[in-house]
Amino acid sequence: MQNTKTGSLVRIDPLIDGFDGLSNADSIAYQLKHWVAGKPLHNVIRDECCPDFSCCSGGEMMPLKVRQRFNAAIEAGNGAEQWAILNMGLGMLAADMDVNVHVAGQGQNEN
Numbered sequence: 001m002q003n004t005k006t007g008s009l010v011r012i013d014p015l016i017d018g019f020d021g022l023s024n025a026d027s028i029a030y031q032l033k034h035w036v037a038g039k040p041l042h043n044v045i046r047d048e049c050c051p052d053f054s055c056c057s058g059g060e061m062m063p064l065k066v067r068q069r070f071n072a073a074i075e076a077g078n079g080a081e082q083w084a085i086l087n088m089g090l091g092m093l094a095a096d097m098d099v100n101v102h103v104a105g106q107g108q109n110e111n
């Protein structure tokens with residue numbers, strides 16, 4: 001895949017360090033801890049990207065404050081805040097890839 005904005009190739013070998021032997025739940029915590037600390041790792045146990053897709057997109061990470069907000073939302077079980085930040089991540093990915101993204105369910109609570 002070609003990143004149309006930067007012209008760089010999208011990373012096809014995401015960073016996956018340290019997932020060997022982790023349980024499903026532990027892999028989530030491991031990925032989150034490293035992402036918040038500034039190291040985006042693709043969760044190979046769940047085949048799941050970081051909230052901002054930075055593990056695979058080669059794009060920018062969300063700012064530290066947003067990563068910390070996501071972590072706090074996870075700890076608090078605040079699904080609405082998690083959803084809002086995940087949508088932000090999709091927006092960042094779409095901007096990076098120069099494509100339009102529509103999330104299923106988006107706008108259900110509007111009007």
Ligand SMILES: [Zn+2]
Nearest residue numbers: 042049055056
């Ligand atoms: Zn990824």
